[in-house]
Amino acid sequence: MHRVTVRLGEATVLQDVSFELARGCFLAVVGPNGAGKSTLVKVALGLVTPHSGHAALFGVDAGAGPERIGYVPQLKTFDRTFPATALELVATGLRRRWPARVAAPEREQARAALSRVGAEHLERRQLARLSGGELQRAYLARALARRPQLVLLDEPATGVDFLAEHDLYDLLEVYQRDTGATVVMVTHDLSAARYHADRVLVLNRRVHGFGTPDEVLCESCLERAFGHLGHHHALAF
């Protein structure tokens, strides 16, 4: 990203955000509520056009190559009244449209993706009946089904329990190790950023730190972004 500024109405959501990420990195984006973390992901996906500056992935404009990206959205956007099975959700990751019928080759690919995240037993289950952790696995399987070179996750641990959260990070690390993919994850969890990411971006509308966890997750940097550190819970790692 190069000097990306995003304005929504009168508000400046991102200001002059610049950073460059090498292939194969695991980047955690941290910051307080309203810091522009999700907007940053939307810029990378090509869903939000910057007011100024430029965002590119793999040398092409953001949004130009959706087949190279696997996206795991926040679970709160999910409509539980929609009639769908986990297999159909995963198939959207392969077909990029809703399947009327999942054909045999796609079914095998979708099953393999579910199996990769330990969710093969969810294949025929209705999405509405899945727990937060199961739903998160189904969405991750969908994102990984087309073997993306970049995995973008927007607060993937929201609404899932401790074990499911750590399973998720393990699965991401295995996928990254196997494929050399880049992972970008928005999170509130500073411990997860500390232990799972090899790069951390501290954001609060502008970049307050970008580097390794040791360099960036320091008291002064976090205080600049968060304003204060509460009861120092943030640094309890």
Add this chain to the structure above:
Amino acid sequence: MSLADALHLAFMQRALAAGALIAVMAGLLGVFVVQRRLSFLGAGLAHAAFGGMGLGAFVIVSSGLLASGVGLLRHPLWIAAPFSLLAALGIAWVREHTELSSDTAIGVFFAVSVALGVLFFSIIPPDVNLGLSLMDLLFGSILAVTGPDLIAIAVVAAVAVTFLLGLWGRLGYATFDDELARTDGVPTRLLEYLLFACAALVIAVSSVVVGIILMAAYLVIPAASARLLARSLAQMTALSVLLALLSTVVGLALSYLVDVPSGSAIVLVQAALFLVAAALARR
């Protein structure tokens, strides 16, 4: 005369053909209306059609087109359809560009259209015979479907079914999660405008037959019943069309046998099927 004999009558054949086409269109469209929580859209656009019909009737009477030999030109539908289309696009625009909710946007167009409809119908001299009464418009008269009505319904059905089936996968994806679909290159905004435009045309041509007041039910009840029974969007779509077709055929038969308005009979059959679906879904 028995029901079998009645099937040989031209008006009954037209009614069945029109009813079947409307059922297929409404059944397909209803899936997206229900899943996108736009049930009020059907009522809003049907009332927009009423405003368009009023304007169309006024234009036809005041311009002398009533004496035209071309049946379709004497029909207010050719003005009502584009009027409804504009209302639908207006609602979609307000949804996209303002912070107003869908219900509020639809409510504004709903009220203005009814006011315009009443205004135009009130200034047409009462002795003018449009071949279409206000009661027919409000409650439908499927047994009075004319040749030009059937042509208009068939043309819109061809366009609507092609659009809804051709883009079903993309519409389904955008309905499931607009943002996720956009990340995969689905033009969700364009699809929403096209869906609203399609709904406007379907409702405008169908409301002449089913009635403005009952058209909203046609769009919602079969799809809602299908949702109760379906495990996938494809199943929901197939069931919605089947239930709309079944209710149309049974409703028309009841309308003929018991001599009740066809629109009421069809919607009451749909309601009965909904109750059956709800009972089955609870088991």
